[in-house]
Amino acid sequence: MRSVTEPRARLVPLAGGSLPAWCDRFLAPPGSHDIFASRFWYETMLTHALPRGAQAVLALCGREESLMVPLLQAGRWGALVSPYSLEWHPLVATGHDAAQLHAAGRGFARLLRGQPPMRLDTLDADAPGLADMLEGLRSAGIAVRRYRHFGNWRQALAGGWDDYFEARPAALRNTISRKLRRAERRLRLDLVTAPGAALEAAISAYVAVRARSWKPEEPFPDFDAALLRAAAPRGLLRMGVLRREDGAPVAAQYWLLSGGRAALLKLAHDEASRADSPGTVLTALMIRHMVVRDQVSELDFGRGDDPYKRLWADERRQRIGVTLSDRWHPAGLMEWARHCVARGQARLSRGGL
Numbered sequence: 001m002r003s004v005t006e007p008r009a010r011l012v013p014l015a016g017g018s019l020p021a022w023c024d025r026f027l028a029p030p031g032s033h034d035i036f037a038s039r040f041w042y043e044t045m046l047t048h049a050l051p052r053g054a055q056a057v058l059a060l061c062g063r064e065e066s067l068m069v070p071l072l073q074a075g076r077w078g079a080l081v082s083p084y085s086l087e088w089h090p091l092v093a094t095g096h097d098a099a100q101l102h103a104a105g106r107g108f109a110r111l112l113r114g115q116p117p118m119r120l121d122t123l124d125a126d127a128p129g130l131a132d133m134l135e136g137l138r139s140a141g142i143a144v145r146r147y148r149h150f151g152n153w154r155q156a157l158a159g160g161w162d163d164y165f166e167a168r169p170a171a172l173r174n175t176i177s178r179k180l181r182r183a184e185r186r187l188r189l190d191l192v193t194a195p196g197a198a199l200e201a202a203i204s205a206y207v208a209v210r211a212r213s214w215k216p217e218e219p220f221p222d223f224d225a226a227l228l229r230a231a232a233p234r235g236l237l238r239m240g241v242l243r244r245e246d247g248a249p250v251a252a253q254y255w256l257l258s259g260g261r262a263a264l265l266k267l268a269h270d271e272a273s274r275a276d277s278p279g280t281v282l283t284a285l286m287i288r289h290m291v292v293r294d295q296v297s298e299l300d301f302g303r304g305d306d307p308y309k310r311l312w313a314d315e316r317r318q319r320i321g322v323t324l325s326d327r328w329h330p331a332g333l334m335e336w337a338r339h340c341v342a343r344g345q346a347r348l349s350r351g352g353l
Helices: 021-025 039-048 098-112 130-139 161-166 170-186 197-211 223-234 271-276 278-292 330-349
Strands: 009-013 055-061 067-073 077-079 118-124 142-156 187-192 237-244 249-258 261-269 298-303 315-326
Touching (some): 009 098, 039 223, 067 098, 098 130, 098 315, 130 142, 161 170, 170 187, 187 197, 187 278, 197 223, 197 237, 197 249, 197 261, 223 237, 223 261, 249 271, 271 278
Parallel strands (some): 077 118, 261 298
Antiparallel strands (some): 009 055, 055 067, 142 298, 187 237, 237 249, 249 261
């Protein structure tokens, strides 16, 4: 007979692009700082950013189902993320403590038995409940290996635009000052925050600018437009298009703003206009608007360590991943062996034993 204290877990497949209503006790509420754990984000991603043939699944873990782990099966199991996700973490139901989350981790371990290793990435190492879940997994015999995923640059804002601007490197300040004066004579800014004809024109402009930029093809070409159309009526969108006098766009970017956090999702500029630094000008104009008008408290510059980001932000955060392995599965055993070898080599390189 199964003990009443035995940890539990179950899988709930997702069909279509919506989440069941009961998910709201796990999801970040509207207006939250944690926009990438919101219904709006997940449903847009489910509809427009899943690989062909992939299956999205929710793992509900613990006797009280205190933890929901959004997963994606696309060849192998992993976190329900896309190339556009800036952050992901298991979702904790309100009112649950560390012991319950530890038990939920042990419940999650039941789903990993006899399975190849699972990777969960795009993780904030300090996400609520993550450490408790991972300890629960370890206590149930699952091998947990942490690895570095990508860098994320951010800037906390304690003052206004002038304070932020003066704290930037001198080279960036000089470029902004020179290029803004020239832009005021030759360029105009279209700032879009609401649905309608202006948004549709901005979407077309972004597509045109991106096609003339340095960027590779999008893995999910419909995602940006879908996200913009979903964000605008919710008041989350801040999109800017920089145009020449003849109306031709030379730079475009968009941010999501919620809970005082402004997150940069996409930006592009026309390489033919690079001498005018349209991307730098547009970024300065957008940040100035969000600091002065929206009074944001944090700027988030998204995925990766692009060199320009350290000019606009002071703090780098490391997003991580974890590999979860059942060492009784052949692939899990190989994964753990590779980890042990790599760890041993690292110790030798530091002069250890």
